[in-house]
Amino acid sequence: MNSNGKITFDEADLHYLKLLSKQYPNIAAASTEIINLQAILNLPKGTEHFISDVHGEHESFSHVLRNASGVIKRKIDDVFGNSLRESEKKSLATIIYYPEQKLEYILKEEKDIEDWYKITLYRLIQICKVVSSKYTRSKVRKALPKDFGYIIEELIHEDSDVANKQHYYNNIIETIIKLDRSNAFIISISKLIQRLAIDRLHVIGDIYDRGPGxxxxxxxxxxxxxxxxxxxxxxxxxxxxxxxxxxxxxxxxxxxxxxxxxxxxxxxxxxxxxxxxxxxxxxxxxxxxxxxxxxxxxxxxxxxxxxxxxxxxxxxxxxxxxxxxxxxxxxxxxxxxxxxxxxxxxxxxxxxxxxxxxxxxxxxxxxxxxxxxxxxxxxxxxxxxxxxxxxxxxxxxxxxxxxxxxxxxxxxxxxxxxxxxxxxxxxxxxxxxxxxxxxxxxxxxxxxxxxxxxxxxxxxxxxxxxxxxxxxxxxxxxxxxxxxxxxxxxxxxxxxxxxxxxxxxxxxIEEKNQYFYLKDDEEICNRILREFGLNPDNSHIINGHVPVKVRKGESPIKANGKLLDIDGGFSRAYQPETGIAGYTLIYNSYGLILASHEPFESTIKAIEEEKDILSTNVILEQVFVRKTVGDTDIGAELRNQIKDLTMLLTAYRNGLIKEQE
Structure with a gap:
């Protein structure tokens, strides 16, 4: 800002803003993007999924990925509560996890398949509405399958309870069934639910060795x-x-x-x-x-x-x-x-x-x-x-x-x-x-x-x-x-x-590094966090590598919750020592949830007998105010983009850069 109170830009700023103006050529375009970005900042934070030391156990890994460490099951409980029996919830969950395979069994056993299609489609749409609700329409649109993108977008963003939309909504469902596209639709929407349930996956090492896949x-x-x-x-x-x-x-x-x-x-x-x-x-x-x-x-x-x-x-x-x-x-x-x-x-x-x-x-x-x-x-x-x-x-x-x-x-x-x-x-x-x-x-x-x-x-x-x-x-x-x-x-x-x-x-005997003896010390963990540029007051260390021997009373939670060790024995070779079959971590807009898993029997049993991995969840941290995108690293990037676009608006309004049609 100069002595006359006007905002000034140096040559480098103007060069950058001219480049930015090619993407946002006028005040209207820049203003619209600022409004969009500001709105995104207030959306709930996306769910992160942490997994470690899978060691080639591809069946267990695939199942944990498909069920998002219980996230999808919790969504089913949230949506349907006591209105569905537990057996119905298990069946719905299995359809979402393994749609192609489960449909084969359903088609052989179900006597009134048209009625089953109608009920299942409605339920899947309800779940999809919930898992997509924390994202912008633009982000959801990019994740939609090509074959049913338009239809799914209509169904998850329309209120079927509104009288003038109910017939429209029902007619879409009936047409899907009539045209024999139910199977393809169920597969597409189930995979979309899996896709939207988790925003980011973190794999904390050791994908290879021991297991077969x-x-x-x-x-x-x-x-x-x-x-x-x-x-x-x-x-x-x-x-x-x-x-x-x-x-x-x-x-x-x-x-x-x-x-x-x-x-x-x-x-x-x-x-x-x-x-x-x-x-x-x-x-x-x-x-x-x-x-x-x-x-x-x-x-x-x-x-x-x-x-x-x-x-x-x-x-x-x-x-x-x-x-x-x-x-x-x-x-x-x-x-x-x-x-x-x-x-x-x-x-x-x-x-x-x-x-x-x-x-x-x-x-x-x-x-x-x-x-x-x-x-x-x-x-x-x-x-x-x-x-x-x-x-x-x-x-x-x-x-x-x-x-x-x-x-x-x-x-x-x-x-x-x-x-x-x-x-x-x-x-x-x-x-x-x-x-x-x-x-x-x-x-x-x-x-x-x-x-x-x-x-x-x-x-x-x-x-x-x-x-x-x-x-x-x-x-x-x-x-x-x-x-x-x-x-x-x-x-x-x-x-x-x-x-x-x-x-x-x-x-x-293989003597461990001192880190493994010191990591339960909160001050040591704080020192490590500061070394990597993090604020110890609101940060965590998450690692794996050494299996937590739950059977011997060890805990994955160290240093008053500052450090989380999530190697609990995904590999079958470790399970006799650990007593469980791995930990995973979920970090959503409400806080941190640690899940410990029982051994996974097989994909076949998960499909035929609807056997999910039995998991025990521990809430590590729960926030009073739901975290938003604005509280994340992406939020920081969006605020920088808003700052740049605001500068571009100023340049347009001061006549330093000409608007284009």
Whole structure:
């Protein structure tokens, strides 16, 4: 504003406003947009859904996504209350979750299908009205299916109770049934309800490994309307493998063999494992490979011959892994991982190993490919094998699609609506200080370390030329998988060798980072939140990685509710320890709701017997005044847009920019 009281703009402001005027060419257009944005600020905040550590359990994951951790069931209760029996509510919920599959059963069993269609269509429209009510018509319109977009928009925005609209409303329903479009309409509106029930999905790491369907989960996520992903260590090892990291490739194959999930590599990603099978049979055919037999429910159903072959492949790739990891450790003394150089600590004649000045007997002494004089060197055959595997991983179209998606939607951490999301931990020392960790000769800690780590991992994947920078990035992806100060791993060591070859369970202990002992301290959590630019008074930390052992009395709620640990054992492998089948978190306009889930039996039972996942909900925080879009990060962006448009209006009215028709 100048001395005459007029608002003035500098050259940069005017240049920007002229660009903005192309989108809003006159006072009327700019004013209308300001009114629209101001109205959006007062809409209820969209519902966020948090999920973590799904570990390939695609059926459980799909169901939790479809039922939105109970959000849809609660909407049915809100709308119909006591006017429907519980059995009717269950049937309606199942239709919404699995419309195509459930309709097949209904058509076989229902005697008066026309009446059933009429009742079901009315009920679905009522639910759709409720879940769409917190969005603008424009946003709902963009989510509408093409085939029924206009019809659904009419039905959910018209009041069927108004006399002059009732006939119109009823006639639409009757025409849908008469034209035999009921099934298609039910499928479309059910999927729309699923879509509108959740505004944003947060996946807090570990999509891969243990369970059989990580690829199916990623295909599902690639079609999801709005999400972010925080990388877990099991994700980063597959991303490193896609980049061409040989050590990461070995770890990905080893874990898949361990849980009898080699189909994800061979069938889903089209990677040929025949060279590994041939190699394994040549060197380990006479080896029982007892400690390498696959461990999973699915493995118990495998023929003995197939289990034996997997065990041989498992051992073969594990030995190659140890060699390649040793090479990385020697390349990077800054990783401070010399204690994990174990192959040169073995007495191959006596079958023992010296660890921490103690000698342990090995339970397996068969190492046909290790040269005791140079234990970390690959044999000629191993080198040829790993070259073939590397070429296959890099050339897999689907694996590369999934890796690029994880890089596109994922990150080391996310700050969203006053919540800090990360998978594992913030590396800390005993005093609660952020640990300094070396990257490329420089030491970083806290938020800056996370930022630098992400840059390095991205360079390892996206740098197309063979270079030191690309190799460093790929090596660091492996470090994030198992390094002593990795925030994705969070333990001093990964005791892979000890678990396979030493019976003494004391050697299997993996000491956690101090973060896991300090995270119940509210002041520590406040310190972390401030480090990432958040106000501790209204913010939370949400992470996973270490399963909460509910069976032993552990709680997912830490530091007086400041931190929420939502890994409750989605993976079947963890459920005997945790006692439940995972946590999810819902953050809606009324507050935070933590849901703990019982094990999911199967999709078939969910459809045929209408068995939903049994969940227990705990209200963590409840606000007295309902939160609006204006209270969110999107609200802050909208206010900035309003500010810019207000400046444009001023420029129009002062004649600094000419209006256009």
């Amino acid at each position: 990580a690829d199916i989960i990623l295909d599902t996520l690639m079609d999801y309307h709005s999400l972010d992903i925080q990388w877990g260590n099991h994700d980063i090892v597959w991303m490193g493998a896609a980049a061409g990291s040989e050590a990461c490739i070995c770890n990905a194959i080893r874990f898949s063999a361990r849980y009898a999930n080699l189909h994800i590599i061979e069938e889903s990603y089209g990677i040929n494992l025949l060279p590994l099978a041939t190699f394994a049979m040549e060197y380990y055919d006479d080896d029982p490979c007892t400690n390498f037999m696959p461990k999973s429910i699915a493995a118990k159903e495998l023929p003995e011959k197939e289990s034996r072959l997997i065990a041989m492949m498992h051992k073969a790739i594990t030995i190659i892994q140890f060699k390649l990891e040793g090479q990385i450790i020697k390349r990077h003394p800054e990783y401070d991982m010399d204690s994990r150089l174990l192959l040169d600590k073995i007495d191959y004649e006596r079958g023992t190993i010296c660890l921490n000045q103690r000698e342990y007997a090995l339970n397996d002494r068969h190492f046909p490919t290790i040269d005791p004089a140079n234990p970390y060197e690959l044999t000629v055959e191993e080198k040829k094998l790993i070259d073939k595997l590397k070429s296959s991983f890099i050339s897999s179209i689907k694996l590369q699609e999934h890796a690029r998606f994880l890089f596109s939607k994922g990150s080391m951490y996310t700050v969203y609506n006053s919540n800090l999301l990360f998978h594992g931990c913030i590396p800390m020392d005993e005093g609660g200080n952020f640990k300094k960790i070396k990257i490329g000769g420089r030491a970083y800690s806290g938020k800056i370390f996370f930022d630098e780590a992400e840059i390095l991992v991205r360079s390892g994947y996206f740098n197309n030329c063979v270079s030191e920078e690309k190799q460093d990035g790929m090596d660091f992806a492996w470090y994030l998988w198992c390094g002593p100060d990795s925030p994705l791993f969070g333990k001093k060591k990964m005791a892979t060798f000890e678990r396979y070859f030493i019976d003494d369970e004391e050697t299997h």
